[in-house]
Amino acid sequence: MQDASAWARTHPLTIVFTALVLLVNVALAAWCALTGGAFPPSFGRVSYSRLAAGMLYVVPSALVLVAHPLRLLIDVPALLAAGSVPESRFGVAKTIWIALLCSIGGIAAGMGVSVMVNGHSPAWGSLVRFGYVLGPLTLAVGPLMAASAFSSLMWRRRIRVVTYAIVAVFVLYRGEPGDYCIAFAAVFGHLLGYLMAPAAVQEAFPGDGASQNEDSPDMSSLDAGGARPRITALEARKMVGVLSAVCALGPLVALASPMHHGPLSTLGLLLGPNRLDYSRLHECLTDAGHADCFLQYRVQRVSMPGGVIVSVLPLLLMLVVAYGLYRGRRTAAALSVLLNSCTVVMALVYCFMLPIAQSPDGLRALIAHGAVRAAFATAMLPLACAILVCLFRRCFPLRTRRGRLIESAGLVGVTSLVLCGAYLAVGITRPHEFTIEPTFAMLLADLPQRFLPIGFLNGIQPYFLPASAFTSVVYQGIGPVFWSVLTVAALWCFTDAAMEGREERRHASELVEHGGESMSFMGTWGGNRYWFSSSGRSAIAYRVVHGIALTVTGPFGERGEWSRDLREFAMFCAEHSWTPVFYSVHEGQRDELAAMGFSSLDIGTEMVVHPAEWQTRGKKWQDVRTAINKAKRVGITDVMCTFDDSPLNVQTQIVDISEQWAEEKSLPEMKFTLGGVDELMDPRVRLLYAVDTDGVVQAVTSWLPTWRDGEVVGWTLDFMRHRDDSPNGVMEFLIARMAERLRYEGAEFMSLSAAPLAGISVMTMDGEPSGVAFLQHVLMAVADIIEPVYGFHSLFRFKRKFQPHEESVYVAYPDSAKLPQIALAVVQSYLPDMKPADAARFVRALGR
Template sequence: MTTDDMTEQTTTQKTQTTNITNARRGDVKPPTRRIELGPLAQDAVDWMRRHPLTVIFAAMTLAINIGFALWCMATGSAYPPLFGRISYRRLAHGMFYAVPLALMLVGHPLRLLLDVPALMAAGSVAESRFGAAKTIWISLICSIGGLAAGMGVSVMVNGHLPIWHSMMRFGYVLGPLTLAVGPVMAASAFSSLMWRRRVRVVVYAVAAALVLYRGEPGDYCIMFAAAFGHLLGYLMSPSASGEEQATQTRMRITRIEARKMTGVLTAVCALGPLAALMSPVHRGPLSTLGLLMGPNRFDYTRLHECLAGAGTADCFLQYRVQRVSMPGGVIVSVLPLLMMLVVAYGLYRGRRLAAWLSIMLNACTVVMALLYCFIFPIVQSPDGIRSLIMHGAVRTAFSTATLPLACIVIVALTLRSFPLAIRWERLVVALSIVVAVFVMLCIVYVGTGLARPAEFSTAPSLAMLLADLPQRFVPIGFLNGLAPLFLPASAFTSAVYQGIGPVFWIVALMVTLWCFLDSSMQGERERHQASQLVEVDGESMSFMGTWSGNRYWFSESGRSVIAYRVVYGIALTVTGPFGDRGEWSRDLKDFAAFCAEHSWTPVFYSVHEAQRDELSAMGFTSLDVGTEMVVRPEQWQTRGRKWQDVRTAINKAKREGIVDVMCSFDEAPLGVQSQIIDISEQWAEEKSLPEMKFTLGGVDELIDPRVRLLYALDGDGIVQAVTSWLPTWRGGVIVGWTLDFMRHRPESPNGVMEFLIARMAERLRDEGAEFMSLSAAPLAGISVMDGVDGENGDADGGRSAVPDSGTVFLQHVLMSVADIIEPVYGFHSLFRFKRKFQPEEQGVYIAYPDAAKLPQIALAVVQSYLPDMKPADVARFVRALGQ
């Protein structure tokens, strides 16, 4: 035992003796044993302490609803209790005491499983932003406004329904979400642009689905309470400066965020019709499913009278009850919802097939809504328009078609956000299976009707069977105003009558899911081969050639490859060749010949000096497009005045408890992955131009397990900044790493990026890496290089002392592009930032053979960096060039 240990032990013993003596005297209390909680339990306790209002309100909601549910069971009365409901008649008589209870009660105790988590999520967001007192009065303002507007509009829309008179008599509850939705919408005005959009889109989508598919007065109140919260948040939030307002006006949604939000909206639209099951007010294609829970009885005698020619309103009710009484009809109504959920999953994963299926299915919904709810009832009803209006077909068609039309528009506008294709072989197999099953089922149905006509209520003819056939595959909600042509009268014909629809939808569902789970894409085989060759030999930026969006040219031996993309007839490479280094010189010539065969102009982008010289000897003209910053880890040190900023950043990070963590994306905890994605999405959406691609990676490029992540984590487990590093192989061995992804939170401490890069240099120094490249800032530091005349080149490789006019033109175009995007992406600032680390500066170049193609080359470079650029962006770009 050391002297320090003995001293510490002695001090501890003295302290314990003193505490015991003081406790005996009564001066101090003896120390109490503290109960240690697990990490999750401690987090829950901390969350409850920070959100007391939310906890109290959720507990009151649970206690009141469970208490009244038990009381109603004990007394045999209906739930919710009559005195806890409100109606227009009761409010007119001054019975306002029922309003608080109506806002706390839910329509069915099982709804607490959905409402209570929603209350806790919404309440915690609002309370964290406003505090308890301000959240209460915001909730009161929004709920009072929502009640007044929502109840008034619900009367105007649904006041003519017979069921509305019953609701006015017995009353209804509003639900606690009416109190919670306003504050969360108001709080969204104070969040980041990305989360502001997420909260508002999801809240409005859910409220719209409830209104259009269920239509209770409480749903209208939720919708208007959300609108009042939105308005109140806008009025309360601090006024943005002119520059911030311009940024918000030009705010763009990234591809990843677009497909996530589109997938969520599609899922909401798919689940919306299920709301009809929880309410006596039925809407949408699944409206008749609500009859399963209602008091209606199936009258076979009355149904046969209706089929024999009777045409009253009661007949339509019997048709609906009859269809619901058949399990096959119910299953056919549920399976399309599951199909839309599968499509929503495909959209969320970025599948192009899911986007087209979403458009197709929603278009079919709109067409069938018009046919079965509007056109066919007019043709069949002797009263024409009058009967149509009486049976609510117009209203049903409108409510059914509204959200599908909105989904079509949203998916069409974000179609480019779903780039992942399915292999053609798998698509052909899937389509063949679906078509074959459909044809087979149709043959079975028609054959059964013709072979056993006596086993139906009316002997069907071929025409009748073909006319009834589409109804076997359509959700029964679309058939409310359509009289059945015949009904099955035996077990066998009933099984065929009800079974062909579910079988078809089950097969289609399984085949669609099989397509979405395809792990490969078009060109994935070539990309996989290129990914293997990059591990043989390459340069500092060769790994960028393995990213999606590239095509691949392989040498005759297959041991080397060039990654490129064709834009405006320009075959623009992503750096030079990689793979077998001995083939690189030959690859440059063979690739140029390959492009000539396809009438493309080969343009080599981001090549280094050695390859530039070889291309110059081939008659290419070159221009530098950036400067790569290379650090030698074995020489890394931070001594001297030049390193003052880096030393300060390192020391500041240590004082604030920030640590660096290195791993791959898959190895990172799920919470860290989510934070990295959010940091990236927020960074990208605050730019006035679309997210740049080509030689600049995003979240999609982080997922490769060969890519290293180095992120800064503070003491609270918050990711403050993240960088990604791309490997470079030589002879099958990693010799260096190249910086690619650099993003941080807006509120992260200054110097956190310097800290991460410095820590990476220290790590690579310890590993013995040959180099650490900070990559090149695209289009920064441009200067005219060698103007080349292919026929009159000088002995030094075709260099000319005077640059040609074409090179100057391309230089000016790229400099104009750099000037336009500089305020957004700050490449010149990035260029200066990287110089803090005292790197070696190495030029990267663009080499092209034909000056006549310069306009196409300029557009190809811009389009490659900004693939999501729209015509308005192009017009702004062209105007800027002319200034």
């Protein structure tokens, strides 16, 4: 309640305007109900004739009124959300004049374009003469789009993509003049924000470098040369899921307007005055030629509840698929492409093939009567959704168990066979219970129609109709049952908790809690395979890239088996024709591998702090003391918890901070031994975040546990993110507070982890040829190339502030002939989503 009260005090314009819209519409709706008048009244409707006659007073009322009182359930929350963003950016006065400019331009352009696009339609002419409301969203969308230019990169993308998607759905599926006005108001707001933004953005978002110490870890925007920002996989799959949900709801939008577009537009007849004339329908079925037979077929289809349900259930399935996309399910991506492709094909069949088969005038007449425009409007969004999912297919990595996929497919297949068999059996055994006794060929021809939405059947004359209650249930019921089973089966796949490899990962997670080294917990992350010892008490995490079995540190589990594990894993790799490469191993395991004939390369330095020795006295600790004292002065405190235990608003802020940081990089987010948001959600991982007096999370770190004999003995730093405008020294403050906490807990060590590819040097063993320098040079070149983005060297210097013990980590390999493959495997493991175009674009940015 305190938060809501504070928000209301800082957004008076949004509160007042939303309350005005709500009160005016409710009062007018009650008055119209009492007097028997139409809502909205004529003075709230805009028409071309009224504007031409100088009746401009209808414009303000048309901007406040809604088309139907129930629209307030959508418009009021939308106004509160859309209005608060520009008001917080611009203030009251500037928001008002931006709204006026964008709405005036949007109305002028929208009304003109709507006439050019649909002015030939008789229904459009009736609507224009009758008048229409513009709605309050016409006023709100312009300032919202203008404010997006003053938002962070992530929120700028979210606002624009979602807004344009919703506007496109309204224009394509409903297409009223008011929808065109909203669309152009959004465009004008976008352009206005673009023109206003350059100077204002520099004032609102100061340069990243100015707010950071020279030796602070570079967690802010270091987008080399202004290279194009990227979208992270997490944000991409969320956006694709939201867009898919918006597109799935598009056909339902047509129900709220007399202007219907798309194959499902026949559902709008349920809201109209049409009534079924059964005597006329009987004459049509007996081949009597009447002009209104086609209308009777349509009304008969929508008068059947089963037909209506068949038209709605595919939309529900698309919403379930959108949920799967949002959760990152690969099966959902495949199903989305399939369903949208089928929609495109059916739209083309509906708009071209069926009319051509029934029209003697051929394709030319169809084009003249708008078939191309109808096909484009119907198929564009499904086609765009299918292409979008294909482009971002790598953002959906979560697999469903093969067994569950087979079970789901079998359930759908068996259900469809049973339903088809039941329909044919009823038609053969009870032919007298239909208007016309169907033959087996007629039943087979009619069978596909039972599963199609009724909008696709508008141009198809039914062979027969059910004449009894039993046949009507079968006739109408098999379609809804099929789509219901398909929807439930899809949801069952998308909620599969036991994904492929889940059992192996679960077992590895249990072993790492028995014993491991400082970075062993990274082996429990997604994307890894697991090798288990013959006893099952120890394991090695690895991934195979270009024939290289690259491990994530060394063995973990039963410590007494580690030496044998190194040898047996090498034999396991040889059996699979892989080259074993042990990455990020410490000196003890490197020596054991050297005895086996492996060579090694120093790839980084792990910084280890012993909490029992922690102190901040002396000149070397001046920066750390300054950071602690500054945090106390400005009211910043530290909070220790897990991700699940943190409040929802804290979780949201942490995700936003991470996504903003990652998206402003010119290269994809790194993985392998570097965790992201997904890795934060493990309940065993600790979060330590800094929060100010206003509840704003300024920075966050994550700490991975290390076990010995089932007891946690130390913690390793992994995730480090802070806001672009966070106070200097906030990271030093968090790490210092973690050291103080661990000293109190009695932990043996606090590892600041290793800065990947920083401090590389070469060490050969047993006469290894100098060709090993190739791998060194490749990794050093990669480190130098990505240094402006990820700042590993600055991170290396930053960690030295805490006076740690430095321990080298190595990559050990058996064959120098495999050095090119090893270099490629390491780079691809850290940057699995990097494409050649990304590398070329980044190199060009460095050149600038």
